[in-house]
Amino acid sequence: MILWSSGRPGPGLxxxxxxxxxxxxxxxxxxHPGRHRQWLLxxxxxxxxxxxxxxxxxxxxxxxxxxxxxxxxQGAPLAxxxxxxxxxxxxxxxxxxxxxxxxxxxxxxxxxxVDLERIEPRSPAFLEDYYTPAERRLIAAQEGLSAEQATTVxxxxxxxxxxxxxxxxxxxxxxxxxxxxxxGPPGEWNPARVSLPGMERVLAWWRVRDDLAMAMVLGxx
Ligand SMILES: CC(C)(COP(=O)(O)OP(=O)(O)OC[C@H]1O[C@@H](n2cnc3c(N)ncnc32)[C@H](O)[C@@H]1OP(=O)(O)O)[C@@H](O)C(=O)NCCC(=O)NCCS
Numbered sequence: 001m002i003l004w005s006s007g008r009p010g011p012g013l014x015x016x017x018x019x020x021x022x023x024x025x026x027x028x029x030x031x032h033p034g035r036h037r038q039w040l041l042x043x044x045x046x047x048x049x050x051x052x053x054x055x056x057x058x059x060x061x062x063x064x065x066x067x068x069x070x071x072x073x074q075g076a077p078l079a080x081x082x083x084x085x086x087x088x089x090x091x092x093x094x095x096x097x098x099x100x101x102x103x104x105x106x107x108x109x110x111x112x113x114v115d116l117e118r119i120e121p122r123s124p125a126f127l128e129d130y131y132t133p134a135e136r137r138l139i140a141a142q143e144g145l146s147a148e149q150a151t152t153v154x155x156x157x158x159x160x161x162x163x164x165x166x167x168x169x170x171x172x173x174x175x176x177x178x179x180x181x182x183x184g185p186p187g188e189w190n191p192a193r194v195s196l197p198g199m200e201r202v203l204a205w206w207r208v209r210d211d212l213a214m215a216m217v218l219g220x221x
Contacts (some may be wrong), residue, residue: 002112002216003049004103007041015040018047018064020082026071038088038100042077042093043069045102050079050089053104079104092163092214096212103216110201110220113163115156119211122151130158130173136143144183146153149213153192153206156215159203161196164219171197176217 015024017175023043027150030036047064054062070078079087091104094116101116126219127136135154142150161176162168175197187209194204199219 002105002218003053003111004101004114004216005045005049006099006101006116006214007045008098008100012153013037013040013044018044020065020068023068023070034097037098038095040146040165041098041100042102045100046077046079046093046104049102049104050091053089053163054087072166074166074170075168091155092160092216094130094159094163094214099212099213106220110199110203110218111164111166111220113160113165113217115159115215117152117156117159118212119149119152119208119213121148122155126152130155132174132177135178138178138180142181144186145181145208148220149208150181152213153181153208153215155192156213157192157206160215161177161194161202161216163217164217165196166199178204189214 027039030039039144048073050067066078066082068082072078077091077093079089081090088107090102090107090112091153092112092114094101094114096116103114105112139150157178158173158176177195178192180193182191189205189207192204192206194202196219197200199221203218205216
């Protein structure tokens with residue numbers, strides 16, 4: 001089971017309502033106001049989903065300040081209770097300008113990664129550097145998507161895959177390879193066939209809505 005949500009900040013994005021003091025000080029590393037706001041929005045969305053998940057399973061009622069979302073050394077979000085107990089959840093966050101995407105699943109299902117990007121042209125050099133020859137052929141062969149849409153969807157799958165690996169861009173994006181984008185209803189999540197280094201079982205989905213592309217990748221060794 002994967003829970004996901006995307007959203008923009010409402011007028012009441014008050015950190016005091018959902019962050020603990022230790023979490024607020026973590027956010028101080030993001031000095032740029034726009035990036036700080038993205039971080040805050042990602043945290044708000046993550047906590048909303050965590051509360052939804054916990055309240056659907058447990059006898060007690062959870063609130064956002066019962067949960068801490070930390071940052072791993074590599075930058076990945078990690079969820080635990082305020083008393084320090086890991087929540088056994090794989091959590092991933094992405095943002096673009098004033099929009100954030102967040103998803104989570106039980107940790108025993110695998111490692112989850114999500115990504116969100118605006119659809120825009122990419123240079124031939126970008127394609128040469130980050131896409132395999134087979135991926136460039138796949139982009140050219142897409143019938144239901146423009147080249148810009150397909151290129152951005154594959155980039156989202158790569159960044160979601162890098163987050164599922166927990167490495168970020170330390171792993172070369174060419175190592176996350178998309179073999180197929182299954183067509184499906186426009187604007188909905190549709191499956192993709194993706195390989196990730198070191199992951200035997202990989203499930204992936206992509207979505208194009210308006211000028212945005214999104215991807216989710218779930219990998220298990
Ligand atoms: C994770 C990565 C792929 C970032 O992706 P991005 O598209 O720049 O940014 P996104 O908004 O989609 O993702 C950022 C979120 O990824 C998550 N993240 C960061 N490092 C991560 C890691 N090692 N593993 C899993 N998740 C990670 C964090 O939740 C972060 O948001 P937060 O700091 O507010 O919590 C990362 O590798 C990175 O370092 N990017 C640098 C950006 C860059 O150099 N881009 C050049 C493109 S050619």
